[in-house]
Amino acid sequence: MKTTIVLAVAGALTLSAQNPLSGDAKFFYGMVKAEVLRSAEKMPEENYSFKPTPEVRSFGQLVGHVADAQYEFCGPAKGEKKESSVEKTAKTKADLVAALKEAFRYCDGAYNSMTDANAADKVKFFGRDMTKMGVLTFNTVHTEEHYGNMVTYLRMKGLVPPSSENSR
Amino acid sequence: MKKISMLIFAALSMQAYGQMTEAAMLKNAYNGIKNNITKMAEAMPEDQYSFKATPDIRTFGQLMGHIADAQGRTCAAVAGSAMPPSASAKTSKADLVAALKNSFDICDGVFNSLSDEDSGKMITAGRGGPRSKMGTLWGLVAHSNEEYGYSAVYLRLKGITPPSSAGR
Numbered sequence: 001m002k003t004t005i006v007l008a009v010a011g012a013l014t015l016s017a018q019n020p021l022s023g024d025a026k027f028f029y030g031m032v033k034a035e036v037l038r039s040a041e042k043m044p045e046e047n048y049s050f051k052p053t054p055e056v057r058s059f060g061q062l063v064g065h066v067a068d069a070q071y072e073f074c075g076p077a078k079g080e081k082k083e084s085s086v087e088k089t090a091k092t093k094a095d096l097v098a099a100l101k102e103a104f105r106y107c108d109g110a111y112n113s114m115t116d117a118n119a120a121d122k123v124k125f126f127g128r129d130m131t132k133m134g135v136l137t138f139n140t141v142h143t144e145e146h147y148g149n150m151v152t153y154l155r156m157k158g159l160v161p162p163s164s165e166n167s168r
Numbered sequence: 169m170k171k172i173s174m175l176i177f178a179a180l181s182m183q184a185y186g187q188m189t190e191a192a193m194l195k196n197a198y199n200g201i202k203n204n205i206t207k208m209a210e211a212m213p214e215d216q217y218s219f220k221a222t223p224d225i226r227t228f229g230q231l232m233g234h235i236a237d238a239q240g241r242t243c244a245a246v247a248g249s250a251m252p253p254s255a256s257a258k259t260s261k262a263d264l265v266a267a268l269k270n271s272f273d274i275c276d277g278v279f280n281s282l283s284d285e286d287s288g289k290m291i292t293a294g295r296g297g298p299r300s301k302m303g304t305l306w307g308l309v310a311h312s313n314e315e316y317g318y319s320a321v322y323l324r325l326k327g328i329t330p331p332s333s334a335g336r
Contacts, residue, residue, distance in 0.1 A: 020288050021190070024303020028310055052221070053324045116288070120190055134193035137306050141197055144310045145332075148317015155222045163314075 019116045025133055026111050029140045032147055033104050036066055038162040039150045040100055045093040047157050059153050061087050063096045066146050070103035073139035074110040076125045077132050082106070111136060191284045194305055198279045201312045202272050205235060207331035208319060209268055214261040216326050228322045230256070232264040235315045240271035242308045243278045245293035246301065279305065 040063050048060035057065060064087030071084040086099040110132075119133035151161040209232050217229035226234065233255035240252040252274060255267035287302035297304065320330035 020300035152321035
């Protein structure tokens with residue numbers, strides 16, 4: 001068993017060493033994905049309608065927007081077009097969490113299939129040629145921004161956000 | 169989605185005559201968050217730099233100081249130059265705006281000199297690593313976006329529209 005684990009770790013490191021660029025892009029996506037999922041699970045159902053001020057998205061709408069955005073970015077990266085309207089249609093926490101998980105599963109495929117060799121492949125994004133890794137990393141950065149919104153919403157409800165759970 | 173379209177449009181318009189390479193996409197993402205954070209720091213009135221959305225988190229001023237430190241130190245490490253002084257104890261708007269500007273000045277040199285050729289070079293800067301130079305810088309942009317996301321809610325709570333939503 002131990003040998004298997006050592007081999008698995010060695011294999012992962014070798015893969016990472018061979019793919020420093022795409023490996024880093026996957027690392028940051030995996031991090032924010034986990035943080036957003038945990039935030040969505042952590043916020044109680046009754047606070048999904050919470051919004052700090054009247055003109056901004058509710059917590060539930062933020063979750064829906066992040067889910068929709070995964071298709072908006074990862075669709076083009078996979079050479080597909082996927083319509084998504086989670087923000088407008090999903091209402092309950094259970095529906096939103098399920099839709100978020102599904103959206104990340106969709107994106108996982110795009111990130112997992114990326115290597116340094118194909119990271120610079122051109123993909124069509126809003127009618128323009130962009131690189132696959134560029135589109136996916138924009139997705140990560142956009143998700144981070146909205147995770148940041150969620151953090152303050154969680155704090156206003158007395159909850160410690162996932163990224164601070166181990167430091168406080 | 170409108171926001172994503174605007175983000176991408178801004179990125180593309182800056183590169184209308186250039187090849188959208190990996191390095192170019194990263195530079196555009198950096199310039200986008202630099203613009204938003206600079207405008208955000210200017211938009212918040214001096215007397216609200218001590219505002220915090222809940223008692224157990226950073227004040228707006230501390231958030232700006234944290235962004236300045238993360239950027240200045242990571243970029244100085246990448247550039248191999250001297251670490252800038254910490255902004256963590258600064259409280260006045262003028263000092264924090266200056267610290268942010270200093271961090272962007274350091275980072276401008278790093279991002280502007282990044283080429284696709286050296287983007288895969290492995291370095292250790294910031295937390296964790298070693299990572300590729302491009303991965304390190306994408307991580308920094310993602311972090312700045314996350315902190316901008318927290319701070320955007322602070323602005324909303326003070327009745328100010330965040331720069332990324334202005335004009336909508």
